[in-house]
Amino acid sequence: MRVLSIESSCDETGVAVYDDQKGLLTNQLYSQIKMHAEYGGVVPELASRDHIRKAVPLVKEALSSSGLTPNDIDAVVYTAGPGLVGALMVGATVARTLAYAWDKPAVPVNHMEGHLLAPMLEENRPEYPFLALLVSGGHTMIVRVNDFASYEIMGESVDDAAGEAFDKTAKLLGIPYPGGALLSALAEKGTKDRFKFPRPMLNHQGYNFSFSGLKTAVSLAIKDFDGELDEQTKADLALAFEDAVVDILKAKCTRALRDTGLNQLVIAGGVSANKHLRSAMKSMMEQLHGKVFYPRTEFCTDNGAMIAYAGMQRFKKGVSASREICVFPRWPLSSIDEMYSSKSV
Numbered sequence: 001m002r003v004l005s006i007e008s009s010c011d012e013t014g015v016a017v018y019d020d021q022k023g024l025l026t027n028q029l030y031s032q033i034k035m036h037a038e039y040g041g042v043v044p045e046l047a048s049r050d051h052i053r054k055a056v057p058l059v060k061e062a063l064s065s066s067g068l069t070p071n072d073i074d075a076v077v078y079t080a081g082p083g084l085v086g087a088l089m090v091g092a093t094v095a096r097t098l099a100y101a102w103d104k105p106a107v108p109v110n111h112m113e114g115h116l117l118a119p120m121l122e123e124n125r126p127e128y129p130f131l132a133l134l135v136s137g138g139h140t141m142i143v144r145v146n147d148f149a150s151y152e153i154m155g156e157s158v159d160d161a162a163g164e165a166f167d168k169t170a171k172l173l174g175i176p177y178p179g180g181a182l183l184s185a186l187a188e189k190g191t192k193d194r195f196k197f198p199r200p201m202l203n204h205q206g207y208n209f210s211f212s213g214l215k216t217a218v219s220l221a222i223k224d225f226d227g228e229l230d231e232q233t234k235a236d237l238a239l240a241f242e243d244a245v246v247d248i249l250k251a252k253c254t255r256a257l258r259d260t261g262l263n264q265l266v267i268a269g270g271v272s273a274n275k276h277l278r279s280a281m282k283s284m285m286e287q288l289h290g291k292v293f294y295p296r297t298e299f300c301t302d303n304g305a306m307i308a309y310a311g312m313q314r315f316k317k318g319v320s321a322s323r324e325i326c327v328f329p330r331w332p333l334s335s336i337d338e339m340y341s342s343k344s345v
């Protein structure tokens with residue numbers, strides 16, 4: 001069986017085809033980063049309009065690059081939430097229209113489930129059950145994944161998501177949008193331990209995170225320089241910030257692994273592309289005699305491949321869209337099944 005996916009929840013248009021026997025057949029991605037960079041962040045209306053321009057050409061490209069015709073596709077799957085409402089509406093409308101025209105079922109997919117299952121696209125993949133750290137621009141969570149579609153949220157951020165903290169701190173340091181990856185590149189040139197930032201909630205019970213205080217600490221440190229930040233100081237601040245985020249994520253994952261007895265850790269979502277985080281988690285898991293799994297870098301940030309994989313699993317479970325075209329800007333991972341069973345999708 002083969003599904004064609006459309007991802008359009010934020011600033012990337014992604015289209016992919018996944019075959020349940022052969023794996024991923026094609027993965028097309030168009031990033032709007034350049035367009036939004038001028039404004040320092042995502043402009044929702046511009047994002048929607050750009051998805052309109054790119055979605056159909058990417059679908060054509062996906063079919064021609066994989067040598068397939070619509071007849072070879074068994075279902076069209078698409079991100080129905082969470083995300084920007086206008087951007088989601090574009091993907092949902094294109095997907096549902098194609099499904100109608102091709103006389104195939106349409107399957108709504110939860111974007112966070114896509115991120116969570118992205119490592120399943122790799123040869124070296126975890127086996128259920130495992131623990132997952134989801135770190136994206138909008139979410140930071142520790143999830144106990146018992147099986148496909150059986151998720152327990154153990155902890156999450158009480159304020160900013162990790163990616164959001166990266167982006168806001170990057171802005172404070174004068175790094176252009178999208179800040180996370182560029183801040184991390186700058187941190188590589190930083191001097192270790194010149195600055196030390198707090199690790200909020202590190203010693204709190206449970207598995208919740210807080211990142212907004214960290215951003216404030218960076219802003220206070222910047223103020224001490226009275227607008228005279230040289231490049232080395234910026235790099236040192238970036239490294240100290242990144243160190244603090246990695247320490248917090250590591251500590252909470254260690255606790256969750258210990259308490260659940262699980263020994264496989266999946267790290268997914270945009271921030272899982274962070275090299276420092278990847279190597280820190282790898283050595284932590286070696287010490288714990290466990291294994292860590294990440295998606296390849298291009299599957300960490302938004303992409304159609306992860307939606308195709310998750311969509312295939314949902315399709316196999318019998319999910320198909322209702323007649324109305326609905327999207328869910330807020331669709332928490334904890335209530336995926338409620339939404340599917342309410343038939344409102």
Ligand code: KG4
Pocket residue numbers: 010115135136137138139162163164166167178179180181184269270271272273274275300301302
């Ligand atoms: O998963 P994603 O593409 O979109 C959401 O679903 O939110 O994540 C985007 C987030 C942004 O906040 C971006 O700054 C962050 O992931 N990010 C990174 C890196 N690459 C992307 N953060 C830290 N280090 C990176 N290398």
Ligand code: ZN
Pocket residue numbers: 111115136137269270301302
């Ligand atoms: Zn995402």
